[in-house]
Amino acid sequence: MAHLINALPGLVWSADASGDMTFLSQPYLDYIGQSADAALAGGWLDAVHPEDVDGLLRARATALTQGLATEHEARLRRADGSYRWMLFLANPCHDAAGDLTGSAGVIIDVENRKGVRDALRSSEVALRESERQLQQIIDSIPGLTWRADAQGSITYWSQSFIDYADATLEDIIGYGFLDYIHPEDRDLVMKTWVSILQSGKPGESETRLRRADGQYRWFLWRVSPFFDSAGKLTQWFGINVDIENRKRAEEGLRQSQNELAHVTRMTTMGELAASIAHEVNQPLMAVVTNAGTCLRWLNAAEPNLDMARQAVERIVRDGHRAGDIITSLRKLVRKSAPQLDRLCLDQVVPVVLDLLQSELRRREVVAKAQFDDTVTIRGDSTQLQQVILNLIMNAVEAMAGTDAGSRRLTVRAQARGGEAIVSVTDTGPGLGTGDPDRLFDAFFSTKPEGLGMGLSICRSIIEAHGGRIWAANNGARGSVFSFALPLAEGNGTDVANR
Ligand SMILES: Nc1ncnc2c1ncn2[C@@H]1O[C@H](COP(=O)(O)OP(=O)(O)O)[C@@H](O)[C@H]1O
Ligand SMILES: [Mg+2]
Structure with missing residues (x-):
């Protein structure tokens, strides 16, 4: 029997009903480096790590008073003075009548497993900490972050948005967020969202969102798809940034x-x-x-x-x-x-030429207009007429120093490469060799009385129309100022109706 006990891969012991040790196996004695007498006299407890003694005694008391099996971890000093983590397992012992007579147990070395468990526990702690940090970052991002599933239904909004709108997550998830969008913007938001979802690509738009106090503020929202390792689009991540100011x-x-x-x-x-x-x-x-x-x-x-x-x-x-x-x-x-209308350029340009007819005659400029009559754009006619007026007046002024017989001005409008191109060509001195872009800077003028605002205004008007404007020398003689605007949808289809 003793042979068997000594062969067990653990340290075996037993105690009486009052908790005093009655037996320690030889491997136990060898491990703690004590004689049986010393150990039984209380030396066994000296071998328990001072920090773990209380816990261990409490567990043993429970096993004894309540007659329950217990498990407890504590460090036990080896003969060489080093401590190893041990699992103390104890069972209550009963006599034939069922009365509690004491307890017996086995102690198993778990030092190596303990290391693994501790690593696991500390990596859990690290994970929680990095989650906490991530949450902190998300909450302090100067924007409202959110997440949607692959179908576009909202699954998460950051606390900052919930605070902004004074809403609950339940109010917002799914499509509940629509309630917080300005009624005039809802259609556009849904249209944009659906087309982003279909494209599977990042997208953005601007939308007014209702704040807790009922005020609407403008937000720029951007969203990007998230793909799993298999390349499948699983989620969307979005951020809304306040751009009201x-x-x-x-x-x-x-x-x-x-x-x-x-x-x-x-x-x-x-x-x-x-x-x-x-x-x-x-x-x-x-x-x-x-x-x-x-x-x-x-x-x-x-x-x-x-x-x-x-x-x-x-x-x-x-x-x-x-x-x-x-x-x-x-x-x-x-x-x-400014007001955006569908405009045909062969109706916009002649108005300006009409107004300038006397001026052109007085300045001995021969003007010619060439229109491709299918050029339809969307724009503000007053503003575009101002652009053309500025370009024509600059051309006329540029030609003032040239021979009266050779002052020719051509205004041309044509549809080319999906764009409407309007150009004003003159036979003046041209632009010289400097960067022609500088002419478009505000206050740039080579004229004694010039304000230098004309071309700068032309540029801001054209850019507000989604177009671009540029200048170049016209071959050997004169210059050409051009601007391009996006053609209106279905350009040319209204020719038949005119
Ligand atoms: N058709 C042109 N030919 C040569 N130079 C031009 C022409 N149009 C504009 N410029 C140059 O660009 C400058 C800026 O034009 P603009 O912005 O209209 O201001 P301003 O007409 O008051 O000088 C002019 O002073 C001139 O030097
Ligand atoms: Mg000018």
């Missing part, structure tokens, strides 16, 4: 640009006042002349009604012409927020 600043900038454009338009009109007055005066003088002619035909001894009618028809035509000029002038000097 930037948006306001942009709006303010747009307004002041708009006002500046208006002021320079007025200035140009002021400079052209004499020419424009002459332009209006011409049809009016013709009206007076034709009215005289008409009267003469009517007052004749034999009134010639046919000739009188023809004179009246000319009066009507010239009256309309004067009216048209005044209408387009009024449009150019009006001050209003």
